[in-house]
Amino acid sequence: MDTSTIFKNSMNNGKIILRFLLIFITIFISCFAFGCTGGVEPRNIAITNSALYDLDGNGNYHVLLEIIDLTNSGDGRSDEQSNYKRNSIIKRGDGATLAQAITSISDQIDKTLFGTHNRVRIITDRMAKNKQAMQEFVDFMIRNDEFDERPWLFIINHEDIEKLFTVFVGLESLIGEYIDGVVKTRKLNSGCGVFVETLKYIIDSMEIGQDAVAGRISIIQSDDEDQNGRKFEISFDGLSAFKDNKFMNYLTADDALAYNILNNYLKRSRLNLRNSDLKATAELTNVNTKILVKENNGSMRIDINISGKLRIAELEIFNETNISSKKLKVEIENTFEEMVKTMIEKTLFKARDEINSDIIGFGRRMRMLNPAVYDLLFANTDYLSLMVFNSINIDLSIANLGDLDISRY
Amino acid sequence: MFSYVTMPIIKISSGTNIIILIFLSLAYLVILDAPLIYFANKNRNRSFLETTENICAIIKVALFLYLITLAYSIFVFNSIVIQFMKASITPGIPEWGITLAVLIAAFANSYKGVGVLARVSVIFVLILLFSILLFALFSIPDLDISRLLPVYEKSNFMELNKCAILIATISTEATILVFFGGCINEKLSIKRTYITSITIYLICLIIIVLPTIMILGNKYAPMLLNPYYTFARQIKLYDSLERFHILSILAGFPCIIMRIGTKSLIGKEIIDTIFKKKTRNGIVILVFILVIMISMNMFKNFKIVLLNLNFYANIMLIGHILLIIICFGIWIAKKKSCNDKRYGTGGS
Structure with a gap:
């Protein structure tokens, strides 16, 4: 092997070493840089x-x-x-x-x-x-x-x-x-x-x-x-x-439930009901809340529509024995709707009048839809006093009355 | 790449009118890139050095000034990466250590020239695109579309356009086609390549920026050093897959290194053009990187100004205009040379 070949080979080896050195440095840097412990x-x-x-x-x-x-x-x-x-x-x-x-x-x-x-x-x-x-x-x-x-x-x-x-x-x-x-x-x-x-x-x-x-x-x-x-x-x-x-x-816990319903955060929750006619526990699921906020004569008009499904977990009827399943279903739905409506109204009024806080974000909803009107009328005022709850509609439907045969009722 | 790390569209606009700005900045991007694409298309199959045979001294000065803006952009790139790495991932490692790591890796990548860099980038860019898609898909359960509203907020028309121009100048990558357009496969059309890259850019911008805003909100996101990293940190995928946000760094970091390598290679092309001599890759790139390292220490006291995103965008706008002037100057010089040859006045 002549001198020039040896020189060329050593040069090639040097290049390989340099290449490996650079790869090693890159891997080393990557390894010590990417720890979650700093x-x-x-x-x-x-x-x-x-x-x-x-x-x-x-x-x-x-x-x-x-x-x-x-x-x-x-x-x-x-x-x-x-x-x-x-x-x-x-x-x-x-x-x-x-x-x-x-x-x-x-x-x-x-x-x-x-x-x-x-x-x-x-x-x-x-x-x-x-x-x-x-x-x-x-x-x-x-x-x-x-x-x-x-x-x-x-x-x-x-x-x-x-x-x-x-x-x-x-x-x-x-x-x-x-x-x-x-x-x-x-x-x-x-x-x-x-x-x-x-x-x-x-x-x-x-x-x-x-x-x-x-x-x-x-x-x-x-x-x-x-x-x-x-x-x-x-x-x-x-x-x-x-x-x-x-x-x-x-x-309170009821207010938290109302908050979760109004913000569509609720996955599942159990509602308990007891009155003179019946005692029931229902699972509230598939809640979908739509809040519409509009400007109306300088005030913030709020319309709330809530829909959801009820699954009856427990049911006991005290008085009527010959009630039809359809009528029973409607009666339970109405009672639960009334219960949820009262709970939501209570929370909304408490947040507005007692706590003085817009935790549901009605102002944000107004601004999302109409930023110019919000900036003009509500941005520089305490708009809570201008909030008017125009309507609260609850539509709960019973998905099933439980595993038992409903003809029993 | 810069859009991925610092999200200028969120920071420059302070999080307002994001959807409008995405499309407006894209329009400006195409307008600003059009002369460069025209130039690159006209000089197919020739290196930048070959296209600049008969340039005058003014163009050389412009090239030198452009070189400075390029050096500054590498400095900002490097500094932002270091700033983020030091704050979030490696607080214990000194700044110079990370700088050295980034620059050695960038040097190693660009040493072999544009061909190797392009082949390597095919792998890393695909990983990056895959990670972007993965994060966008996994973030779907947590997205809150209402955070994007209102689509249009009260804003000065001129201010909105200025924001869009600055975002466009930061995001432009057409420079690569100007300097390395000759390296593209002959069968590929430059225009088609550009249209493809712009389409990928738009898709990526949408699936990076919009989910980030929908999770972090348009007030909080502009305050963060790297909003995309914080966004990636929030992805839980129904509590089954947590803490895999580091993938965003693993995918993004090599691409940033390659981008610095590409910028260094462009710097080498400019130095070759100024001195009218083809220099060795290693020496020029090494010198270029050393200059950046020295400048980092020299300008330490002005770092707050130099790393200001608006300042950077303005410098990049100047750099882009300079490049358009350079391309125009080269085109005139070439035309003049052709006329001289045609009418035989070249030697008189």
């Missing part, structure tokens, strides 16, 4: 599972983070064998701002705080009542990419903070996981609670002609203690109404 080893991160935000009378923020304890995991045995359950630690941080409070927690622990797996954010009512604090909260969420916008957002009475971390958590061992699990199940089966992600709260708080809502958490005394001696449990019924980013008041 380049920190998983064993060195402190994963937050739930977060509680509070503001005291002196304007100081208090943040409580439930951090998953990963130190007793990975012993090589299966969860069943080791009877392993994830534990958590609760760390508290105080500061003049939310960032400062979280930094003070970060200073206390020997690992990097990691918020992207957080499941729940809970804000105390005394913080939520402070408009500036809520604006700071929204601002903080938008600016910090590490705090993602998916966790559920709830408001809690500030007196219940101490009890929150001692409540019954079902088959879970973490509050965040427990609430996340309950929300996912209840969203499909019950309309008595409102479950809002932080993102929806942020979007609604910025929206013109719409006030934001958040979920409601209340701690209630349990009838009996569980094996760990836990006496309290969480109730998710109701919702928290806001106006201009300021918490106004809690609404």
Whole structure:
């Protein structure tokens, strides 16, 4: 082999090495760049599972983070064998701002705080009542990419903070996981609670002609203690109404159901009815709400049409025995329609007159259809007093009377 | 590509009149690209260097100025990628580390020239298009169409048109056809290629921008560094498939690197034209990338101004106008040269 051939070969080898080197660098960069842990080893991160935000009378923020304890995991045995359950630690941080409070927690622990797996954010009512604090909260969420916008957002009475971390958590061992699990199940089966992600709260708080809502958490005394001696449990019924980013008041479970019906969020919910003639439980499904908002002589005329299906789960008739199935069907439908109408009217009037908040977003609906009229007549006024509920039509039809033969009735 | 990362259509318009702006900006895009496509079509089968045999000094100055706008666009591209990666994905990695990673990968891609870059892009762009389609389909259950309303909000007519022009100048990719039109297969028509690319662009723009607005809202989305990433983060697909938003980065990141590589190659073509000499790919691209790295440190204090999307769009508009002037200048020079040859005045 002559010198020139050796030189050419070595040049080719050099090119191959360079090519491999470049490919290696690209793969290496891709590998260390695309981690969800920001380049920190998983064993060195402190994963937050739930977060509680509070503001005291002196304007100081208090943040409580439930951090998953990963130190007793990975012993090589299966969860069943080791009877392993994830534990958590609760760390508290105080500061003049939310960032400062979280930094003070970060200073206390020997690992990097990691918020992207957080499941729940809970804000105390005394913080939520402070408009500036809520604006700071929204601002903080938008600016910090590490705090993602998916966790559920709830408001809690500030007196219940101490009890929150001692409540019954079902088959879970973490509050965040427990609430996340309950929300996912209840969203499909019950309309008595409102479950809002932080993102929806942020979007609604910025929206013109719409006030934001958040979920409601209340701690209630349990009838009996569980094996760990836990006496309290969480109730998710109701919702928290806001106006201009300021918490106004809690609404009840019925109001939450009405809210879900009006916004087409309801998947399925059970309605109970009991009067002198009958006792019935029906499953309300396929709800379709149409809201028409029009300007009428300087006021906002609102027409609501709701349709849905009822599936009878339980039925007991007290008086009439010879009633025909058709008549019975109509009577049950009418009774349930009346019940839903009363519930919706009550919620609408309560939101307008007592809470003074447009949680359904009638203003937004008006602006969507006719922005020029909205800007001219309602943008610079408190349009709630100009809202007129012209008609509320409910049309519920019974899909079936249950598995029993209806000729029995 | 820029539309994918920063979504100028959402940010420049502040989230209002999005549907109108999509179509208006497309109209301006076609108008702005028309002279460049005409030029590329007239100079089929010839490299940019071959088309610029008899250019005067003014055109060379214009080419040099265009080179600066090109360098600036690479700087902005790179900075925005770094800014996003550092804020969301890799907060622990220093800025220079990500810059080096992006630029080395861009250099590696463009080193072999436009042919290899085009072949590689067929794979990565298809992955990107597939991921865009996947995210759009998976987002359907969560879409809220009412967030797009009102379609037309009270807006200054001139302001709306200005927005559309700026969006069009940021989104234009016809430059590639001007410089590398000669590399396209002879059987393919430039016009048809452009029409296909514009159609794909429009479809992608619709299925990127509209779902993003329908999920994030038109007030929140403009505030975000990378609205599409946040949009992808929301997709849950009935709670069965979560946290696969990283796919948007995995698909988008290689394309951004290739785009920087393409811009570097265009820079190399311009340097070749100015010095009338075909230089080695590696050296010129490396020099070009080093200049960008140096400029990153030099302009560190002006970063807020330089990374302002409106400022960037205006510079890109100037760059686009410069390129149209260059194409026009080359066309005149060529015509003059033809006339000289015809009437035999070339040597007198």
